[in-house]
Amino acid sequence: MDKIRIQGGRPLHGSIRIGGAKNAALPLMCAALLTEEPLVLDRVPRLADIRTLKTLLAQHGVEIAIAEGIEIEGQRLTLSAADISSTTAPYDIVRKMRASVLVLGPLLARFGTADVSLPGGCAIGTRPVNLHIDGLQKLGAEIEIDGGYIRARAPKGLTGAVIRFPFPSVGATENLLMAATLARGETIIENAAREPEIADLAHCLIAMGAEIDGIGTDRLRIQGKEKLHGARHAVIADRIEGGTYALAAAIAGGDIELLDFPAQYLGALSDTLRRAGVEVEPNGGSTHVRRGNSRVIGVDAMTEPYPGFPTDLQAQYMTLMTIAEGAALVTETIFENRFMHVPELARMGANITIHHASALVRGVPALKGAPVMATDLRASVSLVLAGLAAEGETVVSRVYHLDRGYERVEEKLSACGALIERLAE
Numbered sequence: 001m002d003k004i005r006i007q008g009g010r011p012l013h014g015s016i017r018i019g020g021a022k023n024a025a026l027p028l029m030c031a032a033l034l035t036e037e038p039l040v041l042d043r044v045p046r047l048a049d050i051r052t053l054k055t056l057l058a059q060h061g062v063e064i065a066i067a068e069g070i071e072i073e074g075q076r077l078t079l080s081a082a083d084i085s086s087t088t089a090p091y092d093i094v095r096k097m098r099a100s101v102l103v104l105g106p107l108l109a110r111f112g113t114a115d116v117s118l119p120g121g122c123a124i125g126t127r128p129v130n131l132h133i134d135g136l137q138k139l140g141a142e143i144e145i146d147g148g149y150i151r152a153r154a155p156k157g158l159t160g161a162v163i164r165f166p167f168p169s170v171g172a173t174e175n176l177l178m179a180a181t182l183a184r185g186e187t188i189i190e191n192a193a194r195e196p197e198i199a200d201l202a203h204c205l206i207a208m209g210a211e212i213d214g215i216g217t218d219r220l221r222i223q224g225k226e227k228l229h230g231a232r233h234a235v236i237a238d239r240i241e242g243g244t245y246a247l248a249a250a251i252a253g254g255d256i257e258l259l260d261f262p263a264q265y266l267g268a269l270s271d272t273l274r275r276a277g278v279e280v281e282p283n284g285g286s287t288h289v290r291r292g293n294s295r296v297i298g299v300d301a302m303t304e305p306y307p308g309f310p311t312d313l314q315a316q317y318m319t320l321m322t323i324a325e326g327a328a329l330v331t332e333t334i335f336e337n338r339f340m341h342v343p344e345l346a347r348m349g350a351n352i353t354i355h356h357a358s359a360l361v362r363g364v365p366a367l368k369g370a371p372v373m374a375t376d377l378r379a380s381v382s383l384v385l386a387g388l389a390a391e392g393e394t395v396v397s398r399v400y401h402l403d404r405g406y407e408r409v410e411e412k413l414s415a416c417g418a419l420i421e422r423l424a425e
């Protein structure tokens with residue numbers, strides 16, 4: 001298994017091009033199942049999770065053509081679901097990536113049948129899919145759990161309904177939104193998640209012939225259609241990748257230009273960074289992030305559904321707070337077990353006390369390099385960022401987590417002056 005080695009203590013200077021969003025590309029690829037015509041997606045990042053979903057879609061019978069090096073960063077995927085040979089998503093693939101459950105809504109809506117393995121446990125929390133199942137049942141599906149599979153049937157098709165989520169789940173909103181585009185009549189999703197990736201999916205579905213109102217709000221209204229057609233769509237920029245490199249500049253010091261990444265994509269992170277003493281300036285379609293020689297100031301943060309502070313930046317932000325002047329309370333409200341980076345950061349000299357869903361981070365003047373590892377994607381990258389600021393050498397193992405969501409992380413950072421390399425094993 002590959003490792004990443006970092007010699008810390010060098011500020012970052014330069015520019016980093018931000019790719020298409022993993023968490024937008026995954027549901028968009030599943031949307032290809034809704035039509036027999038080809039869906040063309042541009043700016044799809046080259047990531048392990050994208051490859052896993054390609055494997056899943058291919059075993060359903062989706063034909064996928066890949067073209068490299070088009071106008072913008074990323075690849076172009078042409079997905080054609082004209083001949084579907086299987087409506088079963090097997091455990092072997094689903095267990096590798098929970099987002100596989102997003103094939104459930106589209107398969108059921110178009111073919112009236114889907115058997116999707118339950119994803120099982122996950123390092124960051126229990127992550128049930130009850131909201132996906134309850135919502136599809138409201139649309140008239142008959143669903144039972146059998147042999148570890150969600151077996152969903154709607155032989156006469158789905159019928160529009162009012163669905164009110166008790167919690168704005170991102171994945172459940174996406175699954176229901178896709179299913180409702182082919183349901184009979186009107187569907188209303190209340191307390192829908194509002195993440196930009198959902199708006200991106202809705203825009204693509206509209207390009208495919210769907211009728212959707214309320215995009216960007218917590219109330220989506222969908223008029224079902226008999227059929228959708230092919231379309232072409234470019235994936236939005238990855239706000240988590242952009243936020244991670246903004247935090248890298250804040251942690252290591254120096255200044256970075258985030259290319260193809262408008263400043264508003266940083267969302268709640270912008271304000272938090274500014275309060276901590278980091279400069280964040282829009283520069284046309286890009287964003288400039290700078291921290292001079294002074295230490296950042298401790299600022300509290302609490303993760304919340306969008307537009308709140310994103311859980312997918314919590315670990316990276318906590319890393320920044322480990323070297324802040326003063327203390328910060330970092331609270332995680334989305335997942336019940338998303339502090340696995342804490343013991344690893346402690347091995348690097350961080351001073352963190354966990355109490356239930358909050359971590360009290362008391363800033364130290366400097367971290368010290370150490371061998372570390374993590375059990376999920378964002379925790380892994382937070383350790384890479386810690387290594388950038390730490391004195392001496394840090395080696396991060398289990399790099400496959402990083403490859404699920406960050407493309408060429410070591411190349412992007414070394415182009416800005418970091419001493420970072422991948423050690424193949």
Ligand code: EPZ
Nearest residue numbers: 023099127128129130131132169170171172312334335377
């Ligand atoms: C999406 O996961 C993202 N994944 C996650 O990104 C992200 O952390 C999360 O949204 C929150 O922003 C993708 O987009 C592919 P949820 P998702 O359904 O859809 C509970 C990353 O690092 N819940 O909004 O699975 C659940 O257990 C990843 O890129 C239920 O109880 O998130 C969790 O506590 C990790 N029942 C909370 O809701 C359900 O049926 C949020 O989950 C569904 C969810």
